[in-house]
Amino acid sequence: MARVNDGETKTKILETLEEKDEVLEAAIDTWKYVLGYVEMAAVKCAIELGISEAMENHGRPITLSELSSSLACSPSSLHRIMRLLVHQKLFKETITPEDHTKYYSLTPISRLLKNHGDHSMAALVLLETSPVMLAPWHALSGRVRDEGRPAFEAAHGESLWEYNAKHPRHTKLFNDAMACNARIVLPVVLKGCAEVFEGVGTVVDVGGGNGSTIRTMIKAFPWIKGINFDLPHVVEVAPESEGVEHVGGSMLEFVPKADAAFVMNVLHDWGDEECITILRLCREAVPKDKGKVIMVDAVIKEEKHEIDDEKEEKLKGLRLMIDMVMMAHTTTGKERTQQEWEYVVAKAGFTKCIVKPIHAIPSIIIAYP
Template structure:
């Protein structure tokens, strides 16, 4: 039987527990204390554990060396390390032959805690564990029960967009998290959907943040001219990037002209009616003969979709993450949501698109290509 606390898998035989009630109790303890996993990851990132271990490579680092490097209490640090080993972020090596001290190294999962690097996901962890993003979860039941004020607004007095516009530090967290996601997802797009950009000479990234995503796409497809389009307060602090022009504006009022309108992790922030309005503006921005809208967002599989997938399929394994992300949308946006294929069909049809295709990639999101 797996120890309580391992979210990755709980394997309990009938001989171990005897019945479903005991298995349910074990799972329930795991959910009750599940928040501790998120807190431990945030702690590890803020301390810089991954970076300190990476500097020592596969040779490993002892507890005393790590405590000295991080200026931490070794007794408390050991308890964090023990938990991270249990969660498969760290590994314990054989003891150092010279002094008998245990040595620790990063597991592949632990490298995702790096603040820098192509695959580091620390910024996403820090955003979702920030006090600003945690508070709305306390108001979720009121939103569900009475269709009350959005949970984020109930917690902070304004929606997430207005809050970010006047709180620079939170806006910075959002941009860093989106850039972090881009460093993971864009290579998956490039490797899995190269043909989507064939014949496309210009792309406008609608809600493109600081331009990280578009900068990576332009680098992968150097014939493309990029337009990074977002709210004025966002693009005003966006760094300069080769072949990328930053333009501030409101996507509900209009989108700059380009061969293709690109949107990643934007449309899920909005309800169907708002999503349709954004898509209409995107459709107006592209040429009738060859224009396309490229959407990178989650597609939640329904029962019929799941029957077509093998248990080892990457996107099949990510369904739980997609459903969690839908809960995030409920807590952090006014009426945003993750959509099924049929729900995507509905909004795209209402926005006037003739057809669309869904291309799974190695990410939580899929690539949805809609044609004029």
């Protein structure tokens, strides 16, 4: 009898211990969410300090004391930031076997954290980590509740576009952030739809921001004349450039006429109703026989079995997170599945629509009138 009881007690103890292991594992995983903001803050700190520039200017791997004197900052605090960023693989650390001196160098990611240059993503990090863009995240659950107030409006009392219109410094940061993202993704997009631009004389970039997208497009396809179309306060401060005409107005009211309309990272800012209006105006702006509307936006894959490789899985995770950004920062915006894209495109009166994945966050969606 006693032996049976002993056995039962032992099993119970083991079960309890297993449960405790599970709880501990879950708690460790939960810390990932508790500390989710730390990486973001450390990357922002690296950009503000100019760590990547200092390393690049140095021209060869740099020691902590060289880095701290070049940045005029405390070696001990800098060491702690670098220790984390090296651990997260943002910077590389090498130790000489002779005297064990540590040298830091850039990685492909930290090269993008320079404040200037064609491949800088610094403005995007600075925008998304700005207090203005972080505040709405505290109101996300409010937006999810039925009839909840949009998060940006709950935080700032107005929509992002209304806020931008009143705050030129924030608009500049916003446009710089969009432009740095566009500079990186645009070559892949243009390569992916080069044949679409053959025979196209004019392109209107709808919601084109400061015009950097249309400028890049004209460089790639010099036969094109470009129209950069955005809200009046945005185009007023957009730099002049040969072959580009800036037009101010609202794409919810009209779209300037052209052979093709290009709409990148814009439609996800809007719900279906506004999206259909914008697309209908784009359709009416291009010739019925050979016009086209080229959209560049994410396409969410719903089915698990559609994901066949690691990169696609990573891209899916990013697209789902950007969908949350739309929820936090726009009033009605959302990322769409292919079915949802086909719905808005058909409702806007197009007869044909082709989706071209480009192994990046967005896909190219071409609609024909």
